[in-house]
Amino acid sequence: MLDPSVIRAQFPIFDEPLPNGQPLIFLDSAASAQKPQAVIDKERECYERYYANAYRGDYQFGVHVDEELEATRAKVRDFIGAPQSEEIIFTAGTTMSINLVADAWGRKFLKAGDEILLTQMEHHANLVPWQQVAHATGASLKYIPLTSDWQLDLDRLDEVLTERTRLVALTGMSNVLGTIPPIREIAVEAHKRGALVLVDGAQSVPHLATNVSDLDIDFLAFSAHKLYGPSGVGVLWGRRQLLEAIDPFLCGGHMISEVFWDHSTWAAIPAKFEAGTLPIAQAIALGAAVDFVTGIGMPAIGAHDADITAYAHERLATVPGLRIFGPEPARKGPIISFAIEGIHPQDLANLVDRKGVAVRHGHHCTMPLHSLFGVPATTRASGGVYTTRGDIDILVEAIEFARQKLRRA
C-alpha cells in the first residue's frame, strides 16, 4: 500500500498553511485533484523550453511539441489499454468528450423510437447532453434504477435494456455515491442487444485500473484534472471504426483534409476531432500525470482508497444524525456524501473550512439523484493519493466544531 505522507511530499500545495494559518485538509479531490511537482514541472518545461503551436510548425520547437503530445497520447493509450494511439482524442475534459459523442454520434445515428440508457446516478455531464440529443432526434432516455443500498439494480436491467437501446452511457464511479458499477457485465449485455457503451470515467479513471479492451466498451471519457493533471484537457477514447464513422463535432483548423469553397473533407483521426489549438502544455503535462499514477500503481491506489474509505465510514458513523448516501465501503470509491440532521450542508462546509477542511456541498451536479435522497443537498468528502487517516480525523473534529457553532451538539 502506498504511504500517503510520502506521496504528499510531492504536492507543493501542502507545503504552506492556508491563509487562516490552518494546514490544508483537502477532501475535494472528486471535484479536482491537487497537482504533484512532476506535473507542474512538465507544464512549465513546455512553456520555458520548447513552446509552439502543435501539428503546424516544421521547426525545431514545433516538432518537439508534436513529439511530446504524441508521447502523451501513447501513454494514455497504454494507461487505458486502448489498441491504437489514433483513438485517443484530446478534448477540453469529460464534459466535452461526452458532448462530442452525444452530438457527433447521436445526431447522426439516433432516430425516433431509439433509446439511450443511463443510470439514476449520472452526473449532469452524462445526462443533459443525452437529453438534448434525445429531444433533437426523437430518441428517449431510460435509466437503470438503483437499489436501496445505492447500487445499480441489475435484476431490473432487462426492463430498461431492450432491443431499442442504441447506447448505454454510464459512470465508472458515481461522483456522489462512490458506487462502482460492473461495467464489463453491463457492456456484455448491451452488446448482445446491439447497443454501444460509453463510460464516463471522470471519477473511475483516477481510482480504478481501466482497460477499455477488457471492459469491452466503445467510448471512454475522462479529465486530466481529476487525475492529478492540468485543468482544461481531457480525453475521449473511441473504437477506430466508430470515430471514423461519425462527423466532426467542432470545425476549424487542423481537422480538415481539404477545404473547397462549398465543402470540406476531414482529416484522419485523431485530428478530425481536434479542431483549433489544443491546450498544448496541459495535454503534454497529462503525460506526466499518467506517469505519476502508474508510478504509484493502480493496485496500490485501490488499496489506499479502500483503507481511507473504510476509515471515513467508521469515523463518520460516530457523528450523531449523520447519514451516508452510498454503498458499504468495500463496494465504492473514496467518495463519501452525507447529510447531518438539522445542519445545512452550506453551513457545514463553511464552518469546517475554518479548520482547514475543504469539502464540497450542494447537489454535486446530480439533481435527479438528490431527488431520490429526499434532501436537496449533501456534503461530500472525497479522497486522493495524498489523503491520510489523519485528514479524516480532522474532518470529524471539524464537524463536531460546526455542530457546536450551530448549536446542534
Add this chain to the structure above:
Amino acid sequence: MPENQLLESENSPLSSSRPTTIPELIETFDALGDWEAQCDYLIDLGYDVPEFPNSARIQANKVHGCQSNVWLTTRTRPGNPPKIEIQAESDSMIVQGLIAVLLIAYSGKSAQEILQTDIQQIFARLGLNRQLSSARRNGLAGMVQRIRSIAEQSAAEHS
C-alpha cells in the same frame, strides 16, 4: 413563539439585547474584529429571528437564487406612511444571520425608506461582500430584490 411576535416588538425586529439599527450592528461588527467572530455572531443573530409562520411556507414565498431554502413574506402595519414588516427564514443558519441583518436594515420601515436604503453599502461596510461566497451573495441579492419589489408595489399602491 407567537406568530404575531413581529407586530408586538415595535422597536426591534430581534430580541432586546441585539442591535436595533445598522449603525449599532456596524459598531458590534467592528468590535468583534475578525470574520470568524462576526460569522459566529451572525449565527447567534439568526437564532433570534422570530419563527416563520408555517402557513406562509408556500411556493410564492420562496426566494430563488439561494442554495438554501429561504422563505420571505411581508405584512403592512397601517399608518401614514404604512410600515412594512418582514418575516423570513432559512434552513441555513448563516443565511438566517443574514436575514437578521436584512430585518435590522428594512423591517418596520416605510416603502420609501426601504427603497432609499443603500443595502450594498451596508453589506460592504459589514465586510459581507468580501466574506461571502458568490453563491451566498446571489442568495442575499435574491432576498433584497424580493423586499425591494414588495416595497415598490407598496409605494405605488399608497402614492
